[in-house]
Amino acid sequence: MSARSDQLAVIKYLHRRLSSGDTRYCTIATIKKNTGLENSNQYLLALTDDLESAGLVITRQAYQMSGGRLFQITATGYDAVEKGDIPIRVDSAAWTGRFELSEHQKSEIRRILEEMRVVIEKARLSNARTANAMALIESAEKLVETPDPLWPEIMRLLRSPTIAGVTGIAGLLMAFVQIVMAAAGS
Incomplete structure (x- = not known):
């Protein structure tokens, strides 16, 4: 089977769940x-990342499961299955998360992560939430510096609700994504 047909199987399964009245997230x-x-789970996570990027699936962290995520179809995904027009783009670089960034791109990523730190420090968050957000940024920074960064894992850290809900982060995250997508496309 191809990655596209695997994605179709996932989105159609999530559609059937919701159609039958099951509104719970699934694993x-x-x-x-x-x-x-x-x-592998990593392969399925890469496929669902593409579905989420297309707005067809929504995910959330499953804190009771170590590192797990939960999945549900979005209204856009549901309508796409109903119409038979599912706009799925498969990004093979995302499966492995391996592609080369130039030194300039890496320095831009470092700058964006530092800006995220500043935004979090200035935000009016509880001490616990600030510490959690800073730990996620620090983890992303460490992963960026590895010889072969796993970009899907870095993106999962940065899309965490702990960080994503902070005012001012969304624009920085989009700039981060644009750099990574440019590297993946080259």
Whole structure:
């Protein structure tokens, strides 16, 4: 099977769930069980990242499961399945998360992460939320400096509700994504 057909299987399964009245989020294990996909969890996370980027799926962290995520179809995804017009783009670089950034791109990423730190420090957050947000930024910074950064993991850290809900972060996150997407496209 191709990645596109695997994505279609996932989105159609999530559509069937919602159509039958099941509004709960589901896990990777549930998706695997009900679609017959037996690929690695990392592969399925990459596929669902593309679905989420297209606005067809929404995810949230599952804190009771270490590192797990929960999935549900969005209204846009539901309508796309209903109309039979599912705009899915498969990004093979995202499966591996491996592509080269120039030194200039890396320095821009470092600058953006530093700006995120400043925004978080100035935001009126509780001490705990500030500490959590700073830890996520620090983790992303460390991963960026590795010899072969895993960009999907870095993006998951930065899309965390702890960071994403801070006023002023969205624009910085978009600038970060643009740099990574430019590197993936080259």
